[in-house]
Amino acid sequence: MRAISIEPLSAEHRREDFDCGEDPLNRYIRQYASQHQKKNIGRVYVAVEPGEKRVIGYYTLANGSVAFENVPKSKGLPREYPIPVVMLARLAIDRTMQGQGVGAVLLFDALKRSAEASRVIAAYAVIVDALNDRAKEFYLHYQFEEGLADPMRLFLPMQDILSLLDQI
Numbered sequence: 001m002r003a004i005s006i007e008p009l010s011a012e013h014r015r016e017d018f019d020c021g022e023d024p025l026n027r028y029i030r031q032y033a034s035q036h037q038k039k040n041i042g043r044v045y046v047a048v049e050p051g052e053k054r055v056i057g058y059y060t061l062a063n064g065s066v067a068f069e070n071v072p073k074s075k076g077l078p079r080e081y082p083i084p085v086v087m088l089a090r091l092a093i094d095r096t097m098q099g100q101g102v103g104a105v106l107l108f109d110a111l112k113r114s115a116e117a118s119r120v121i122a123a124y125a126v127i128v129d130a131l132n133d134r135a136k137e138f139y140l141h142y143q144f145e146e147g148l149a150d151p152m153r154l155f156l157p158m159q160d161i162l163s164l165l166d167q168i
């Protein structure tokens, strides 16, 4: 795989031609990502090739919470309160770069940042709402588990992420 660098989205990045094959994810990076950053409702990280500014992939992180009833392996968690999580709100790779390991690199980067954030502000898991079955298969490949109430809402407990990162 070619070397990539992962950077917080800034005005320098070129994203007008980004195309991952999914319109909502294309629209998001082209039109809404900067606004969300400014309003502090999403942090967007982009992948670029070294020395380039063309976005070849991106993901977004935000804080969130989920109902106890949706959490798999919830033994020992309080039923009375929402469970804090990190939301991996979007992850997308440009069509020209799919199938070359960029998605895996971005996913691990997102998990690493989530783990770092969770040392300061607790998060029980990283969760993702899969856009479709193909996206769901990608996350299942990385040991995410289905939520109990919504099969498209997938969980990876922070405990598992921390031990995974310890092994790298």
Ligand SMILES: CC(C)(COP(=O)(O)OP(=O)(O)OC[C@H]1O[C@@H](n2cnc3c(N)ncnc32)[C@H](O)[C@@H]1OP(=O)(O)O)[C@@H](O)C(=O)NCCC(=O)NCCS
Residues within 6 Å of the ligand: 020, 021, 022, 025, 090, 091, 092, 093, 094, 097, 098, 099, 100, 101, 102, 103, 104, 105, 128, 129, 130, 131, 132, 134, 135, 136, 137, 138, 139, 141
């Ligand atoms: C899904 C997506 C992010 C994967 O990124 P990618 O760069 O193509 O994937 P990678 O090349 O990094 O693949 C890494 C691993 O995941 C596997 N994988 C990739 N896509 C997969 C899928 N849909 N189902 C199961 N496994 C998948 C690969 O086989 C590879 O496995 P290996 O390391 O064991 O060989 C990308 O195809 C994409 O942007 N799709 C369109 C947008 C989308 O659906 N995003 C998800 C939104 S919720």
